[in-house]
Amino acid sequence: MKKIIYYILSVSILAVAISCDNNFDELNTNKVSATSIDPAFQLNNATISSAYTTGTLIYEIGIVQQIISPNSGLMTGANYNQDNRGVTDDNWQAYYRNVIKNTKDVINRIKDDPTRVNLYHMTRIIQANAFMVLTDTYGSIPYFEGGEGYSQQIYLPVYDSQEAIYADLIKELTEASAALDPAGRIESADILYGGDIMKWKSFGYSLLLRAGMRLSEIDPALARSVVQEAEQGGVILTNADNAVLAHDPNYTNPIGNMLNATEASNFYLTDVFVKFLQNTEDPRLKAIAVTYVGATSGPEQLPANASFDPMIQVGMPMGNDNVGAVRAASELGLASFYEFAQVDRRRLASLTAQNFLVTASQNFLLLAEARQRGWITSGEVETYYNAAVRAHMDQLGTVNEASSISIAEANAYLAANPFEEARAIEQINTQYWVSSFLNGPEAFANFRRTGYPMLAPNPFQGREVEFINRLTYPNSEISVNSENVSAAIAAQGPDNLATKVWWDK
Incomplete structure (x- = not known):
């Protein structure tokens, strides 16, 4: 009896194996994944x-x-x-x-x-x-x-x-x-x-x-x-x-993504660029720049204190590390270096x-x-x-x-x-x-x-x-x-x- 059961079980396994092998290509083909692309x-x-x-x-x-x-x-x-x-x-x-x-x-x-x-x-x-x-x-x-x-x-x-x-x-x-x-x-x-x-x-x-x-x-x-x-x-x-x-x-x-995420308060327009536009009374400055009046930190750079007035934009001087930027802001009468002018990340540097x-x-x-x-x-x-x-x-x-x-x-x-x-x-x-x-x-x-x-x-x-x-x-x-x-x-x-x-x- 045991031999008969063993024989039946072996035949069944063999049949399943043959069945799997016969349908192997079909079973292992992804029918929804593209094989070529336009x-x-x-x-x-x-x-x-x-x-x-x-x-x-x-x-x-x-x-x-x-x-x-x-x-x-x-x-x-x-x-x-x-x-x-x-x-x-x-x-x-x-x-x-x-x-x-x-x-x-x-x-x-x-x-x-x-x-x-x-x-x-x-x-x-x-x-x-x-x-x-x-x-x-x-x-x-x-x-x-x-x-x-x-x-x-x-x-x-x-x-x-x-x-x-x-x-x-x-x-x-x-x-x-x-x-x-x-x-x-x-x-x-x-x-x-x-x-x-x-x-x-x-x-x-x-x-x-x-x-x-x-x-x-x-x-x-x-x-x-x-x-x-x-x-x-x-x-x-x-x-x-x-x-x-x-x-x-x-x-x-990509630039908008960076300036609207972790680096939002880390990049500033230079004094070179801002002064060039100011000295020629270029209307593009108000289209490009924003300053957050009185901001003493990144979280204070809010729309409520944003100004596009070209005459109050102050660019960050070249050649400063973080300590130098703090000193430069103080010498220029700003609340902090967070008040330096930035490219407006809600307009020209937005996500979209x-x-x-x-x-x-x-x-x-x-x-x-x-x-x-x-x-x-x-x-x-x-x-x-x-x-x-x-x-x-x-x-x-x-x-x-x-x-x-x-x-x-x-x-x-x-x-x-x-x-x-x-x-x-x-x-x-x-x-x-x-x-x-x-x-x-x-x-x-x-x-x-x-x-x-x-x-x-x-x-x-x-x-x-x-x-x-x-x-x-x-x-x-x-x-x-x-x-x-x-x-x-x-x-x-x-x-x-x-x-x-x-x-x-």
């Missing part, structure tokens, strides 16, 4: 991830002396002109992991697909923007092999010189912008322009204009040729066409504030400089200049209605601060500094290219350099990809804040 959604991911990182507050925006923190530790950066590799890797990690990983994969997947030609060229443009930010930040970077770990299993990419990178960026932007076809497939899932191919064209040519102007001091002849190509192609000249990333409660503005990649105001100023140099023949320098100022003032109101500036205010400002041909390059690029507010990478790059605005060195006694010229490579690269990093350093110069990138002359 490359348009990958491009959207890359586009969203192009927003400027929180690290730009600590470095790029501070380097150009617009916003600074007196704190040390994690906040160490442009406040002291010191290296902080816990932050200098922000652009690297954000762009390689979230932008270029996706764009490289999309390009590899659809480059030979005739039905997705427009998407292919749109992706090339977003990728070019990311690589331009990266090479302008660090100099030599993995470019041709960069971001190919996921798609091509290249885990230790070689570094390419900035000269070689810019040559290819110009090629990519020229080809992609020209090849975009309004008669082709419209990628309606696109979150940047809703598939509007003509706006993508103007975005691509705008980046080409930016790339051309970046070479103004290192290769004027090439710069002129590239700028002419971009101007003839058609760049962004209205705020309606700005390359702008919208944010919402699910996809918040837009992030501007390229704007009409920036383009007008680049065209003004190109016209002044004689590189283009259309338009007048002063006309471009005035249009740029008006465009930026109008742009502020698109971020938040409470930051709107009237036409009358813009007219009064230009009348009181007219364009002067003798100071054309200085005026144009100082306005570029203002127009690029909160776009740290672009303000930092144009400041190095032109030397404007004319800023005094950070006076902090423990500074490592007078001016920061580039950010340092991530520790992860130095430890993992050491051979290629070493080769880049040998060709470019020491991996420190003083070494200049190729085009910085």
Whole structure:
């Protein structure tokens, strides 16, 4: 009897095992998990991830002396002109992991697909923007092999010189912008322009204009040729066409998120920036700044004691640690350093504030400089200049209605601060500094290219350099990809804040 029971049990187990094996594939297949993704959604991911990182507050925006923190530790950066590799890797990690990983994969997947030609060229443009930010930040970077770990299993990419990178960026932007076809497939899932191919064209040519102007001091002849190509192609000249990333409660503005959380009371407008706007009676100061009258702590920075009056805004002097900021506030008659002016985190630096990649105001100023140099023949320098100022003032109101500036205010400002041909390059690029507010990478790059605005060195006694010229490579690269990093350093110069990138002359 026991043998019969054992036999029946064994047969039953065997039958179940055979049954499980027969249905193994079906039982172990996730029927709700995506096995492939529309490359348009990958491009959207890359586009969203192009927003400027929180690290730009600590470095790029501070380097150009617009916003600074007196704190040390994690906040160490442009406040002291010191290296902080816990932050200098922000652009690297954000762009390689979230932008270029996706764009490289999309390009590899659809480059030979005739039905997705427009998407292919749109992706090339977003990728070019990311690589331009990266090479302008660090100099030599993995470019041709960069971001190919996921798609091509290249885990230790070689570094390419900035000269070689810019040559290819110009090629990519020229080809992609020209090849975009309004008669082709419209990628309606696109979150940047809703598939509007003509706006993508103007975005691509705008980046080409930016790339051309970046070479103004290192290769004027090439710069002129590239700028002419971009101007003839058609760049962004209205705020309606700005390359702008919208944010919402699910996809918040990184800088806004930082300034509305733990660092809300740790960053302040500099006295350099505030005084420049005050001295010219610039209406943009009231659109940008807020001071919390009488605040003696972060919790006292409340809407009830907020003032936007431009005449009472006091910027934090450069070169102060926390102790120095307390002393400076006392000497200036403030209740505490918490009363220094800040970028208003409920308007321009809110959680849902837009992030501007390229704007009409920036383009007008680049065209003004190109016209002044004689590189283009259309338009007048002063006309471009005035249009740029008006465009930026109008742009502020698109971020938040409470930051709107009237036409009358813009007219009064230009009348009181007219364009002067003798100071054309200085005026144009100082306005570029203002127009690029909160776009740290672009303000930092144009400041190095032109030397404007004319800023005094950070006076902090423990500074490592007078001016920061580039950010340092991530520790992860130095430890993992050491051979290629070493080769880049040998060709470019020491991996420190003083070494200049190729085009910085």
